[in-house]
Amino acid sequence: MLQGVSSRLRRSISAGALNVFLATLVLLAGSAIATASPATPELEGDRELVSSNGAQLLSWSGPSEADATLEYELQESTSAEFDAPETRYRGTLPSWYISGRLDGRSYFRVRARELSDDGEEVAGAWSDWSEAQVLRVEHHDTRLAVALFIVGALVFTATAATAFLGARGSSREAAAREEAA
Numbered sequence: 001m002l003q004g005v006s007s008r009l010r011r012s013i014s015a016g017a018l019n020v021f022l023a024t025l026v027l028l029a030g031s032a033i034a035t036a037s038p039a040t041p042e043l044e045g046d047r048e049l050v051s052s053n054g055a056q057l058l059s060w061s062g063p064s065e066a067d068a069t070l071e072y073e074l075q076e077s078t079s080a081e082f083d084a085p086e087t088r089y090r091g092t093l094p095s096w097y098i099s100g101r102l103d104g105r106s107y108f109r110v111r112a113r114e115l116s117d118d119g120e121e122v123a124g125a126w127s128d129w130s131e132a133q134v135l136r137v138e139h140h141d142t143r144l145a146v147a148l149f150i151v152g153a154l155v156f157t158a159t160a161a162t163a164f165l166g167a168r169g170s171s172r173e174a175a176a177r178e179e180a181a
Helices: 002-034 142-180
Strands: 048-051 056-061 069-077 086-091 095-098 104-115 133-137
Touching: 056 133
Parallel strands: 048 133
Antiparallel strands: 056 095, 069 086, 069 104, 104 133
């Protein structure tokens, strides 16, 4: 009889332990789903971009989670190691336009996280950072700009002189025809 009680007790404890294990597994799976991060976005284009006017459109391909609203964070740093990064953009659009840059190098990286259905609250953890993209700004040489300005001024002066002389000649011809008539 004692052996029968002991066997029922073992089955009861085993069933209870199994229920606790299953409940724990469901809770862990649920929390993992709620905080799962999206795939890492990728910056589009070459790893090194070159701009001669200090402007560039940075864009990235977001993870293809059609039903999810993603928030992106774009960081910039002056070093490839991102020692002191600055957040330049945080929003739901997968691009950012840079302008007014001086000569030099800047490094950019982006990450994503899922927002709730209303687009307000955070529903997931941040993805990993993308690989860095370098923007190298090299403005046109000042001597070239001055030379082009001078050529433009000469072309403008020649065009204006031609128009003035042509108009003056036309008015003389018109005056001569009036005298003849």
